[in-house]
Amino acid sequence: MSLSLKRRARAANTYHQGDALEAELRNRLLERISWLKLEPRLVMDAMSATGQLALQMQDMFSTATIIAADPAWPMSRYVASHHPGILPLTCDPGALPLAEGTVDLLTANLALAWTHEPCQLLAEWARVLKPNGTLLCATFGPDSFKELRAVWVGAGGAPLQTGFPDMHHLGDAMLSQGLRDPVVYTERLLFLYDTAERLWADLTSPGLSALLAPARSAGLHHSTTLRLLRQQVAHSARDGGFSVTIEAVFGYARGAPLPRLRPVDPHHAPELG
Numbered sequence: 001m002s003l004s005l006k007r008r009a010r011a012a013n014t015y016h017q018g019d020a021l022e023a024e025l026r027n028r029l030l031e032r033i034s035w036l037k038l039e040p041r042l043v044m045d046a047m048s049a050t051g052q053l054a055l056q057m058q059d060m061f062s063t064a065t066i067i068a069a070d071p072a073w074p075m076s077r078y079v080a081s082h083h084p085g086i087l088p089l090t091c092d093p094g095a096l097p098l099a100e101g102t103v104d105l106l107t108a109n110l111a112l113a114w115t116h117e118p119c120q121l122l123a124e125w126a127r128v129l130k131p132n133g134t135l136l137c138a139t140f141g142p143d144s145f146k147e148l149r150a151v152w153v154g155a156g157g158a159p160l161q162t163g164f165p166d167m168h169h170l171g172d173a174m175l176s177q178g179l180r181d182p183v184v185y186t187e188r189l190l191f192l193y194d195t196a197e198r199l200w201a202d203l204t205s206p207g208l209s210a211l212l213a214p215a216r217s218a219g220l221h222h223s224t225t226l227r228l229l230r231q232q233v234a235h236s237a238r239d240g241g242f243s244v245t246i247e248a249v250f251g252y253a254r255g256a257p258l259p260r261l262r263p264v265d266p267h268h269a270p271e272l273g
Contacts, residue, residue, distance in 0.1 A: 008114070009072035011207035015050045019206040024189060025138040025248055026053050026109050032136060032250070033060065033107070040064050040104030040134075046093040046125070047071070047111035049206070051079035054086050057107070064104075069093060094120040098128045101255070108137040112165050113211060119173055126178030129255030135179060140164045140211075141186055141247030148203075148244065151228050167249050179253035187248045192241035196229035199242065 030053070041064055045054040048068035058066045068079045069089040076088035091097055093111050106125050112118050125135055142164045165173075167186050174182040193199040203209040233242040 008207035008210050009074050011205060012050060012072065012074035012078045014205045015078075015207075019052075020202050021191065021208060021244075021246060022049070022110060022206055023052070024191075024246070026056075028187070028248065028250070029053065029107060029109055029136055029138050030056055030060070032252070033057070033105075036134065038105055038134060042103050043067065043105045043107070044069055044089075044096075044098070044103050044128070046096075046106060046108040046121075047114060048079065049075050051075075051083045051086055051088070053107060053109055054079070055083050057105075058083075058086055061105075069096065094124050096124055096128050100127050101130050101133075103128045103133055104130055105134050105136070108135070108139075110139055112137060112139040112170075116163070118165055119177055122173055122177040122179065126256060129179075131255050131257045133255035135174075135251070135253045135255070137251045139249050139251075141249040142166055143188075143245060143247040146245050147232075147242070151232055164247075165249060170249060170251055174251065174253045178256050180256050182251065182253040184249065184251045187250070189246040189248055191244045191246065193233060193244065194241045196233045196242075199229060199233070199244065 038061070040061055043054075043057055043061060043064050044067040045051070045057065046069050048054050048070045051068040054066050054068040057064075065087065066085070067087045067089050068076070068083070069091055070076055070079075071090065071092050073090050076090040079086055079088040089097070093108070094115065094117060106129055108121075108125070111121060115121055129135060144164055167184050171182040171184040174184075191202075193202075229242070236242040
């Protein structure tokens with residue numbers, strides 16, 4: 001498990017103290033699921049964290065089996081103890097212990113933001129989806145957190161490259177990895193903060209600050225970053241607060257008919273960043 005994922009795993013018990021950013025994408029995913037009028041028998045949420053999306057889909061699909069899959073054992077333990085009826089599964093979202101063509105609906109909120117191998121995830125999701133099964137995912141786009149990155153650069157740090165997938169590449173990558181009829185689009189969301197502490201909580205409580213971990217290698221520590229954010233928030237107060245841009249990228253695709261397409265070829269996979 002990567003260092004950033006280890007940091008995320010430690011956030012299991014603090015997750016809901018500040019998951020506003022992830023929750024906004026989650027709620028928009030749920031809205032899209034409700035539009036599709038699905039009747040799935042097996043639903044899997046990849047990178048489910050503490051299972052909030054899985055829990056809401058349990059209410060939506062009362063007769064379906066709901067799997068909350070996450071690579072972090074503390075997240076699975078949280079699901080097991082707080083959400084009866086949901087099946088926790090601790091596994092790499094790019095190597096699922098599921099048979100080919102078994103999942104009716106696969107959701108993934110921010111899974112693509114956490115991986116360095118997005119095409120591997122897409123290929124694995126294509127493998128487990130039933131023919132005509134549904135994939136719905138959401139992730140951060142490359143323009144996300146631009147204000148925070150400007151703060152760190154202003155403090156002398158090197159420009160941060162988050163590696164979040166670009167909308168224009170995601171659809172091509174879905175096709176290349178065995179998914180069909182992809183639809184990818186973005187929505188630009190703006191979050192306003194009146195205190196640096198609230199902003200910092202929304203980044204650290206759910207472990208999202210690990211996605212900006214390169215800032216630490218530039219010598220920017222917690223106290224330094226928080227001090228800079230306090231300055232920025234105070235400076236922005238007259239304009240309604242410090243703004244944080246989230247470029248939300250949403251993807252929809254369907255499972256391909258059997259037989260599946262060839263496995264991932266890393267030398268020919270489309271670039272996503």
